[in-house]
Structures are given as structure tokens and as C-alpha cells.
Amino acid sequence: MRLFNRFALTAAACLAATAVSAAEVNVYSARKDHLLKPVLDAFTQETGIQVNLLSADATQLLERLKSEGKDSPADLFITTDVVHLHAARTAGILAPVNSAVLTKNIPAKYHDPQGYWFGLSARARVIFYAKDRVKPSELSTMEDLADAKWKGRICVRSSSSSYNQSLMGSLIAHDGEQKAEAWAKGIVANMARKPQGGDTDQIQAVAAGQCDVAIANTYYYGGLQTSAKQADRDAVAKVGLFFPNQDGRGAHMNVSGAGMTISAKNKAEAVKLLEFMAGPSAQKLFAEANSEFPVVPGAKLSPTVEAWGKFKAEDINVAMLGENAARAVLIFDRVGWR
Amino acid sequence: MPAYPHIKNGLSTPLPWLLAVLVLAGLAALPVLVVAANLLAPSQGTWTHLAQTVLGDYVVNSLALMGGVGLGVTLGGVGTAWLVTMCRFPGSRPLEWALLLPMAMPAYVVAYAYTGFLDYSGPLQTGLRALFGWKSMRDYWFPDIRSLGGAITVMVMVLYPYVYMLARAAFLEQSVCVLEASRTLGRGPWRSFFGVALPLARASIIAGLALALMETLNDFGTVQFFAVDTFTTGIYRTWLGMGQPAVAAQLGAVLMMFVAVLIALERLSRGGAKSHHTTTRYRRLPRLALTGWRAALALAFCALPVVLGFAVPAAMLAVWTVEVGLAQSFGGDFLHLAGNSLILALAAGLAAVTVAVVLAYAQRLHPGPLVRLAVRVASLGYAVPGSVIAVGIMVPLIALDRQMAQTVERWTGASPGLLLTGTVFALVYAYMVRFLAVSAGSVEASLAKVTPSLEAAARTLGCGTVAALKRVHLPMIKGSLLSATLLVFVDVMKELPATLIMRPFNFDTLATRTFTFASDERLASAGAPALAIVLVGLIPVLLLSRAIAKSRPGESE
Numbered sequence: 001m002r003l004f005n006r007f008a009l010t011a012a013a014c015l016a017a018t019a020v021s022a023a024e025v026n027v028y029s030a031r032k033d034h035l036l037k038p039v040l041d042a043f044t045q046e047t048g049i050q051v052n053l054l055s056a057d058a059t060q061l062l063e064r065l066k067s068e069g070k071d072s073p074a075d076l077f078i079t080t081d082v083v084h085l086h087a088a089r090t091a092g093i094l095a096p097v098n099s100a101v102l103t104k105n106i107p108a109k110y111h112d113p114q115g116y117w118f119g120l121s122a123r124a125r126v127i128f129y130a131k132d133r134v135k136p137s138e139l140s141t142m143e144d145l146a147d148a149k150w151k152g153r154i155c156v157r158s159s160s161s162s163y164n165q166s167l168m169g170s171l172i173a174h175d176g177e178q179k180a181e182a183w184a185k186g187i188v189a190n191m192a193r194k195p196q197g198g199d200t201d202q203i204q205a206v207a208a209g210q211c212d213v214a215i216a217n218t219y220y221y222g223g224l225q226t227s228a229k230q231a232d233r234d235a236v237a238k239v240g241l242f243f244p245n246q247d248g249r250g251a252h253m254n255v256s257g258a259g260m261t262i263s264a265k266n267k268a269e270a271v272k273l274l275e276f277m278a279g280p281s282a283q284k285l286f287a288e289a290n291s292e293f294p295v296v297p298g299a300k301l302s303p304t305v306e307a308w309g310k311f312k313a314e315d316i317n318v319a320m321l322g323e324n325a326a327r328a329v330l331i332f333d334r335v336g337w338r
Numbered sequence: 339m340p341a342y343p344h345i346k347n348g349l350s351t352p353l354p355w356l357l358a359v360l361v362l363a364g365l366a367a368l369p370v371l372v373v374a375a376n377l378l379a380p381s382q383g384t385w386t387h388l389a390q391t392v393l394g395d396y397v398v399n400s401l402a403l404m405g406g407v408g409l410g411v412t413l414g415g416v417g418t419a420w421l422v423t424m425c426r427f428p429g430s431r432p433l434e435w436a437l438l439l440p441m442a443m444p445a446y447v448v449a450y451a452y453t454g455f456l457d458y459s460g461p462l463q464t465g466l467r468a469l470f471g472w473k474s475m476r477d478y479w480f481p482d483i484r485s486l487g488g489a490i491t492v493m494v495m496v497l498y499p500y501v502y503m504l505a506r507a508a509f510l511e512q513s514v515c516v517l518e519a520s521r522t523l524g525r526g527p528w529r530s531f532f533g534v535a536l537p538l539a540r541a542s543i544i545a546g547l548a549l550a551l552m553e554t555l556n557d558f559g560t561v562q563f564f565a566v567d568t569f570t571t572g573i574y575r576t577w578l579g580m581g582q583p584a585v586a587a588q589l590g591a592v593l594m595m596f597v598a599v600l601i602a603l604e605r606l607s608r609g610g611a612k613s614h615h616t617t618t619r620y621r622r623l624p625r626l627a628l629t630g631w632r633a634a635l636a637l638a639f640c641a642l643p644v645v646l647g648f649a650v651p652a653a654m655l656a657v658w659t660v661e662v663g664l665a666q667s668f669g670g671d672f673l674h675l676a677g678n679s680l681i682l683a684l685a686a687g688l689a690a691v692t693v694a695v696v697l698a699y700a701q702r703l704h705p706g707p708l709v710r711l712a713v714r715v716a717s718l719g720y721a722v723p724g725s726v727i728a729v730g731i732m733v734p735l736i737a738l739d740r741q742m743a744q745t746v747e748r749w750t751g752a753s754p755g756l757l758l759t760g761t762v763f764a765l766v767y768a769y770m771v772r773f774l775a776v777s778a779g780s781v782e783a784s785l786a787k788v789t790p791s792l793e794a795a796a797r798t799l800g801c802g803t804v805a806a807l808k809r810v811h812l813p814m815i816k817g818s819l820l821s822a823t824l825l826v827f828v829d830v831m832k833e834l835p836a837t838l839i840m841r842p843f844n845f846d847t848l849a850t851r852t853f854t855f856a857s858d859e860r861l862a863s864a865g866a867p868a869l870a871i872v873l874v875g876l877i878p879v880l881l882l883s884r885a886i887a888k889s890r891p892g893e894s895e
Contacts, residue, residue: 032854063583064729067733073843087581090581197563
């Protein structure tokens with residue numbers, strides 16, 4: 001009996017402890033742990049709010065959120081691309097957030113018009129070229145890469161990558177579906193090898209001489225420039241970065257971002273975390289840890305990124321890219337871009 | 339008609355076994371059925387699009403991959419098992435366990451170690467170009483690494499141990515009397531092998547082959563590294579890229595049916611033929627001593643897979659680990675991760691083997707079509723790509739959670755939320771679903787070889803079903819039980835998709851950490867956790883390899 005009493009007491013104590021436990025927020029994230037953790041730690045330090053993190057593949061997290069529905073323990077869903085944010089909104093698992101801080105800090109083109117999700121860091125998808133074989137004056141637009149003069153000279157990754165899908169989404173939005181498909185066909189004809197590896201592999205292939213130009217995201221280039229390995233830094237020194245479409249719509253941009261779930265039980269904390277991530281200290285961490293562009297205008301760039309120079313970025317609302325992603329894959333399938 | 343009418347009529351009907359098998363098989367089969375249910379969902383023309391564009395490639399590549407891997411693992415696995423079990427040559431004893439080592443290597447780790455090393459921009463080709471003054475890829479010929487051939491080679495190297503292990507256990511379980519009878523009846527060693535040993539081991543070899551093929555089909559990481567489009571990469575693409583989870587699951591269901599047909603064909607081809615061990619009289623196997631070129635050839639044949647599948651990639655991982663720095667690699671929460679992996683793998687291994695024994699034994703007692711079907715469907719989880727089956731697992735789990743939450747709410751007025759989803763318990767259930775085929779295959783194969791007459795004798799002498807299982811069957815199949823536990827253990831250590839999506843908040847394992855680094859194209863940092871998966875996986879491989887060798891009935895300690 002005494003044992004039972006003791007057990008009951010302990011249980012009661014535990015319950016009480018949960019009831020008054022410190023504020024917390026539960027996050028499902030597709031961002032890499034080591035990039036997100038410093039931001040979350042800074043948040044906990046500043047606010048005392050405990051962050052519980054589950055990192056996994058975006059597609060799977062989306063499925064988990066869908067099956068958990070309103071019972072999900074998640075308060076916030078973080079992804080590295082707009083395609084999944086858009087899919088989450090369409091699936092009805094995101095709730096709109098009304099925050100003056102967020103709409104003031106984040107440019108309209110980088111968040112959902114109704115506030116279902118907010119871009120937190122931006123990256124450009126650009127052209128990389130071999131400094132000894134290609135003159136920057138030969139380069140102009142993304143569209144120009146489909147020209148026959150690049151035959152056998154282009155490296156690009158598989159079209160299963162959401163980065164290629166959103167690039168295609170942008171081309172569909174600007175040039176129309178027919179022209180976009182013709183472009184994809186031209187790129188396939190110009191490929192130096194069948195699409196393989198990630199973005200870093202494309203830049204490395206340019207450095208090694210397997211191809212003359214490559215399409216990749218900017219932060220992979222920054223990653224090689226700041227690599228601890230001498231071989232990486234030597235390789236990337238042979239490769240130049242070119243921002244395409246500067247006389248027109250600007251370079252293609254994509255965002256990582258986050259949205260609050262419909263199941264959120266820690267709503268205030270979730271909004272606080274969103275606002276923190278769009279604030280100066282978190283923006284600085286995003287910029288420095290991964291050579292990305294802060295979404296908040298005027299936030300400081302990392303020295304590596306600053307050295308790439310100023311450029312004109314696309315103005316299209318990134319939500320459009322998510323809407324076009326499915327059509328992009330159909331086009332890729334038809335032209336044989338694996 | 340029951341298999342042992344004399345038992346059924348004379349002794350108590352073991353009804354609890356029937357209930358146990360239906361409940362356990364049902365639990366494991368639910369996620370598979372969830373995936374299969376998608377077959378009925380509308381596809382909005384996506385199938386037409388797929389058929390017109392990429393489906394042909396998926397089918398051809400998947401078939402070619404399976405053909406190549408199947409051939410490779412059978413030749414490699416059976417050949418090495420026979421050589422080290424029945425022959426003596428320099429190095430044959432250490433090779434007995436060393437041949438298992440590649441199993442501890444996650445296939446995707448081997449894939450990226452090799453592609454990184456052999457690629458155009460990798461150290462080997464860069465070095466060759468510098469040495470010979472070649473300027474571009476047009477100046478010399480080098481095999482295309484990222485190709486179907488490359489994928490087959492890597493998969494054979496990491497998957498052959500499935501066949502090796504089960505074939506070796508089968509060879510060890512064989513009574514030497516049978517082999518000696520064959521030899522005294524005038525058959526040479528080759529003809530004894532093909533005429534007697536191989537047919538007796540057939541069920542085990544097929545079980546190993548089936549595992550390797552299912553693993554080939556569900557693989558995503560390796561084929562993606564090698565830029566080969568298979569059914570599985572197609573599933574991911576349809577799911578993520580086209581935003582069509584239903585069509586993706588339909589592709590998964592087609593894949594499952596494909597495997598089901600394969601298994602059925604195999605069973606059909608076996609027909610009514612059954613092979614049983616008729617005696618428990620064993621003694622030390624007489625090993626054929628090989629000398630001269632024969633010994634050298636045997637050594638080379640057995641050492642090659644160990645070197646390519648284990649030594650070389652392990653060395654690459656070690657180099658990366660040192661490059662990143664030992665303190666950084668093994669500091670921080672590293673031990674914690676290793677502990678998580680170890681506990682999960684042990685729990686899942688024991689769970690999967692226990693369930694497998696119950697299923698296999700109950701099937702013996704109740705050889706009806708219902709039980710057989712339930713067990714078959716329960717094992718299909720292995721053939722489905724991990725991410726797809728993970729979603730299938732979440733659906734029934736969350737449904738159960740909702741029921742429980744509602745019940746609690748009715749009693750207390752407050753909903754406790756989802757109690758099971760996102761716990762370690764849910765993870766172990768997921769592993770059980772994913773890897774039941776691994777344990778069930780080997781347990782069933784070896785249980786089938788325990789002759790019914792022994793069982794009949796035990797039962798006639800008054801043993802109940804449980805006692806007979808404990809005192810007759812389990813001791814006879816000890817080796818297979820151990821190897822089944824080992825197989826599941828090592829598989830769980832490497833498992834990624836289900837672990838990633840179903841693990842609790844703030845919970846990491848060695849595999850998830852490896853993935854985090856590798857998927858971010860930071861391969862060097864992935865070296866340490868990958869190496870740790872291999873090292874932690876090695877301990878049970880070595881321990882159990884010894885145990886399997888000793889498990890041979892009659893083998894002295």
C-alpha cells in the first residue's frame with residue numbers, strides 16, 4: 001500500500017511537472033540539423049522556449065502531417081524549398097499566420113499571399129562556367145543554354161531535384177509551357193553526360209573538365225569556397241559564377257521556409273519562432289552557415305557571398321513555382337531529362 | 339487435410355497458435371494492405387503519361403538490375419559458402435566470418451565511397467589524367483561508373499552475404515551421413531554438391547536470394563547514386579515531383595505484386611518436393627584440403643568480395659574520419675547515437691525473430707490457406723521502398739492512437755494526443771513490419787527441414803506444442819535463429835527511411851546522422867557515423883558467426 005502511495009505521489013508529481021513545464025514548440029523540419037540547430041539554440045537562449053525537433057525528408061514529413069491531421073504534435077513545418085510548402089498548403093495542413101513582423105520583414109514575393117508560409121532564406125540557381133574555356137561574355141540567359149553552341153558542354157543534375165523543378169516552374173511562368181519544353185529539349189541535347197549527382201558534383205565536373213558550364217544553386221559554390229579541404233578550394237577556383245538573365249527578369253530564386261500547422265497547440269511559441277527566424281540574428285546565421293541570401297532586405301551577407309557581387313533577382317512570387325512543379329515533371333519526362 | 343492427422347486426432351488442437359498467427363501476421367500485414375489499397379484510387383491520367391514516357395525504362399532497368407544482382411549473389415554467396423564450409427585452404431577459417439563483413443556496410447555508403455573515388459572528378463581519374471597528360475574525357479576510355487553495371491556490382495558486393503549466410507547455415511545443418519552416402523555411392527565432390535548438398539540447401543539459398551532481390555527492389559540510395567532509373571526512383575519522383583502519392587503507392591503495389599508472383603513461382607517450382615533432415619547424428623564435417631592453384635583460386639574467390647565490399651570502402655571511411663578529425667568525429671553526442679542504434683537494433687531483432695518463430699511454427703500446426711496467405715502478405719513489407727511502407731505503417735498506427743485517445747478522453751475528459759506515434763515502440767513495430775521477411779524466411783526455411791516424425795515422436799511422448807517447439811525444434815534450428823537475429827539487427831542499424839520519419843522528437847541514430855551529412859553533400863563528415871554503423875554492426879556479426887559455427891548439432895564446444 002505504501003508502495004502504491006508512493007507511486008501515486010510520483011505520478012501526480014510528474015503530471016504537475018508537465019502542467020507547469022516551460023513553454024515549448026514542436027518542429028518538423030526538412031532542413032539539415034547542423035544548419036538549423038544553431039538558429040534554434042539561439043532562439044531557446046533568447047526566449048527560454050524549448051524547441052523539439054524532428055528532421056526528415058520533406059515528402060515524408062508531409063505524409064506524416066497529412067495522416068496525423070489535427071492530432072499532430074507538430075506546430076511548425078520547415079522545408080528547404082517552396083515546392084513542399086506549396087504542397088503542404090494545398091493538402092490543408094497549414095494554418096495562416098497573421099504577423100506584422102513577418103510581413104514587414106519578408107518581401108511579398110518570398111511569402112504566401114495569405115500567410116500560410118514564409119520564406120526564410122533565399123538562393124539563386126545560376127550558371128557556373130570553366131574560367132579557362134568559357135568567357136563570361138559568351139553567357140547571357142538560362143534560355144541561351146539550349147542553343148546548339150553548348151552541345152556536349154552542359155552538366156546538370158536529375159530533374160527529380162525540386163531545384164530543377166522550380167527552375168522549370170519559373171520558365172513555364174515566364175516563357176509559357178511550349179517554350180519551356182523546347183528549352184528542356186535543348187538542354188538534354190546539350191548535356192555532356194546523363195544527369196547524375198548533386199549540385200556540388202556539377203560544379204566539380206566543370207572544375208575537372210568534364211563539362212564547360214553547369215546549372216546549380218549558389219550556396220553549393222559557397223560551400224566549396226569555404227570548404228576545409230584544400231582540394232575543394234583549388235577546384236572551385238577554376239570555376240566562375242554567372243548570374244543569368246540580368247538584362248531581363250533576373251536570376252531564378254528559390255526559398256527555404258516555414259509554416260504553422262493546423263494542429264499547432266503552441267501557437268504563440270510557433271509564431272515567435274517564425275518571427276525569430278526572420279529576425280536579424282537568425283538571418284545572419286542562415287547567411288553565414290550556408291552561404292545563403294537573407295530574405296530580409298538589408299541583412300548582412302557573408303563575406304563569401306558578398307564577393308559574388310550585386311545581381312538582379314527574379315520578381316515572381318515563389319508560390320508560382322510550387323504551382324508549376326507538377327507540370328514541370330511531366331515536361332522533364334517527355335523530353336527525357338532523367 | 340492436416341499434415342499430421344495422428345497428432346490432430348490424438349492430441350489437443352492448438353487453437354491459441356492459430357489466433358497468435360492471425361493477430362501477429364495481421365499486424366505486420368496491415369501497412370502492406372494500406373499501400374495495396376491505393377490501387378483503387380483514381381490516377382487522373384498519370385499512368386498514361388508514365389506509360390508513354392518513363393515506365394518502360396523503369397521496368398527494363400529494374401529487371402536488369404534484379405537479373406544481374408540475382409546472378410551475382412547466388413554465384414558469390416553459394417560458392418563462397420561451400421568453399422569455406424567444405425574445403426580447407428589458407429585463410430579459410432578467418433574467411434568464414436570475414437565473408438559476412440560487407441553486410442555491416444550500408445549499400446548507399448559503399449555506393450558513395452566508390453562513385454566519389456572512381457568518378458571523372460574523383461582522385462583516381464584525376465591522377466590518371468595528370469600522369470598521362472590527358473586533357474578531357476575524349477582522350478581516354480574509362481568505364482562509366484554511374485551506370486547499371488556499376489549499380490549491379492556494388493549491390494552484389496553488399497548483398498551476397500544474405501545468400502552466403504543462409505547457405506552456410508544450411509550446409510552446416512546438413513547431416514554428414516547424407517553427403518558420405520552420396521560419396522560412397524560413387525559421386526564425386528562436384529556431383530555430391532550439385533546432386534545432394536545444393537538441393538538440400540535450396541530452400542535456404544532461395545530465402546537468401548529472395549532477401550537480396552527484395553533489398554535490390556526497395557533500394558533507393560544506391561540506384562540514385564548510380565543514376566539508374568528504377569521502379570523505386572520512379573515512385574519517389576511520382577510522389578514528390580508530380581505530387582501524386584496515390585499513383586506512387588500504386589507503383590509500390592505493382593512492385594509488391596511482382597515480388598509476390600516471384601515467390602509464388604518459386605514455391606510452385608518446388609512443387610510437393612520436400613527435403614528433411616532424417617537424423618540428428620552429426621559429426622565434424624570432413625573438409626576437403628585444397629592445395630596449389632586450387633587453394634589460390636579458392637582464396638582469391640572468397641577474398642575478393644571481402645576486399646571490395648568491406649576493406650576498401652571501410653578504409654575510405656576511415657580516411658574521411660581522420661581528415662575531419664577524430665575529436666570532432668567521435669565527440670559530442672556520438673556515444674548517445676551509437677547507444678540508440680544498438681538498443682533499437684537489438685529490440686527489433688528479438689521482436690522480428692520471435693514473431694517469425696510463432697508464424698512459422700503455427701503454419702506447421704495449421705497448414706491452411708488462410709494462415710499461409712496471412713504469413714505471405716506479412717512478409718511483403720520488405721519489398722516495398724522504405725518511405726512508402728513507412729507511410730503505410732503510420733496510417734494504422736495513427737488510427738489506433740486516435741481510438742485510444744478517444745477512449746481516454748471519454749474517461750478523463752482530456753485527450754492525451756497520439757500516444758504511440760513518434761515513440762520508440764512505433765519504431766520497433768515499423769522495423770518488425772519492414773524486416774519480418776528477413777527473419778521469417780530463414781526461420782521457415784530451416785524449420786521446414788526438421789522432419790515431422792521427430793515432432794510426432796515428441797508429441798506422442800506427451801510434449802505439448804510449446805514444449806515440442808522448445809525442446810525439439812528450437813535446438814535444431816538454433817543456427818538459423820541466430821542468423822535471423824543478426825540479419826535483422828544489421829538491417830535495423832542501417833535502416834533509414836522509417837527511422838527518419840517515425841522517430842521521436844530530438845532522437846537520432848547513427849544512420850540518421852550519416853544521412854544528414856551525406857544528403858547535404860558533406861561526405862567526409864558522414865565518414866565517422868557510417869564507420870560506426872559498420873563497427874557496431876561488426877560485433878554481432880563476429881559473435882554470431884562463431885555461434886552459428888558452434889550451433890551445428892553435435893559440434894563440440
